[in-house]
Amino acid sequence: MGRTIIEKILSAKSGQEAYAGDIVVAAVDYVMGQDGTAPLAIRAFNDMGGTAVFNRSSVAFVIDHSAPSPNEGVSALHKLMREFAGNCGFCLHDIGTGVCHQVLPESGEVGPGYLIIGADSHTCTYGALNAFSTGVGSTDLAGGMISGQMWFKVPETIKFVCSGVLPAGVYSKDLILHLIGDVTADGATYMSTEYVGEAIEAMSQEARFTMSNMAIEMGAKAGLMEADEKTFAWLRRFTTREFTPVTADHDAVYARVREYDVTKLEPQVARPHRVDNVAPVSREAGKTIHQAVIGTCTNGRLEDLRIAAGILGGRKIHRDVRLIVAPASRRVFLDAMAEGIIQLLVEAGAALVTPGCGPCVGTHNGVPADNETVISTANRNFKGRMGNSSAEIYLASPATVAASALTGKITDPREFL
Amino acid sequence: MQFNGRAHKFGDDVNTDYIISGKYKFKTLDMKKLAKHVMEDLDPHFYEKVAAGDFIVAGTNFGCGSSREQAPLAIKYAGVGAVLAKSFARIFYRNAINTGLPVVECDTDQLEQGDELYVDLTAGVITNRTKGITIPAKPLPTVMIKILNDGGLAPHFKKHGGFNL
Ligand code: SF4
Secondary structure: OEOOHHHHHHHHHHOOOOOOOOEEEEEOOEEEEEOOOHHHHHHHHHHOOOOOOOOHHHEEEEOOOOOOOOOHHHHHHHHHHHHHHHHHOOEEEOOOOEOHHHHHHHOOOOOOOOEEEEEOHHHHHHHHHOOEEEEOOHHHHHHHHHHOEEEEEOOOEEEEEEEOOOOOOOOHHHHHHHHHHHHOOOOOOOOEEEEEOHHHHHOOHHHHHHHHHHHHHHOOOEEEOOOOHHHHHHHHOOOOOOOOOOOOOOOEOOOEEEEEEHHHOOOEEEOOOOOOOEEEHHHHOOOEOOEEEEEHHHHOOHHHHHHHHHHHOOOOOOOOOEEEEEOOEHHHHHHHHHOOHHHHHHHHOEEEOOOOOOOOOOOOOOOOOOOOEEEEOOOOOOOOOOOOOOOEEEEOOHHHHHHHHHHOEOOOHHHHO | OEEEEEEEEOOOOOEHHHHOOHHHHOOOOOHHHHHOOOOOOOOOOHHHHOOOOOEEEEOOOEOEOOOOOHHHHHHHHOOOOEEEEOOEOHHHHHHHHHOOOOEEEEOOOOOOOOOEEEEEOOOOEEEEOOOOEEEEEOOOOHHHHHHHHOOOHHHHHHHHOOOOO
């Protein structure tokens, strides 16, 4: 019987023929925690009687969610993480390195065929590198750090076949928002997803990360793609490691196959307060915004900043709008500086913040005021997400956010192309 | 495992930001402090209303969103005995079992705010004493019962020195 990508990876890592529905204990290749989840994992590690991590070069902590620390409580937790990583002898990526989901792929430690667990729900991002990576909680993270193992229920898979060519001004973010709106926020719960088709093949590696990043917003365990020349070209910038890519068998069994033609897709927005409350930008155009955010693990990469600068360059943002830009990593920040992108963004009126999560999760760097409206390139618009439950959050592509920052209203970016 | 308590009813897609807002969870590891803010964006007085052993009763996709384990912990430290929902988001579900918070998948349409419930997890039966009806609950997979019986994944690891599933 043919197998899906996730069935193959879980078979290889558990040493048994695994199919959807089976429960396996699998070896993990890499384990990651961030500053919102690692402190509790350290406590669980101690409660479990842990004394050492299973492999020092396969564990990392990233300080990105509240970085630099905005208050003493967070500072104490950061200190706890630094001391723990130091004592155990594994890598800690400190403030300014970037968002964990950009830092990990750039570290060269993850790639095709790997199994990664991260104590962060968007760990599914590396599915775009043909890895099974998934989010877990702090106790699972602690178990993984000690044993190098984790139990999994092998999930069924939904396959998304995306054909056609994305029109100008329409990006992978618009496509994934459209898919989430279609299958809904729990349409893939307990399942894996695979993205295939010419629209996916045509995407840059950076654009693909955006798609896999948001698999969790339909409840999925993973958002997998096959590796191609673009995947390997991207990886070669960061590592000399050899990887064995994993493909789905032609007779693999899928729970569902959904087909989309992207040729007529318009720019999309997710409206408050649900990620699956999706509509074409044209339907929300004209809504006044107060803050615009470009960054996060969804859309803070070089290509995203380049697209934003293409619209903002030589123009000024609306006087009633704050534009916050958080590059996804130090590497992205440096590359964007070298290209002159940062200059263009700052001249347009952007406030640059430290590479990391920025204002995404409401701990610092731009908490909105009561009843304000934010448009962001992030992946979640839940009520209270950015630290104020009376604020409204719209999600869109970097182009749509940039165009909206210029006009002060939700704006179709195609007006500025 | 049996529990007695009242139902506190919520809707579909209760996400982890509603359960415990990110603005609190980053500040402390003191779960008793966090518990005071549990569900506050949906019901500002939830913490004062809930009595030890009471149930959170919800619709589909309970606990969607972030991987924060503070979500099941804050619920547990607020005194909630179990969460009953039509379905759960998978990371929340794992986290709940790992931290020893019972989660029950069942049809919650006939459970209303304030109903007196008796939940027998072992038998997989929920009795609504207010309405005089019983509702079947989906049995937990063996792996999860083993972890729950040990009190969570940390005590499980301590007891067995690793996974013993
Ligand atoms: S950028 Fe936002 S979604 Fe991504 S890891 Fe950070 S807080 Fe989570």
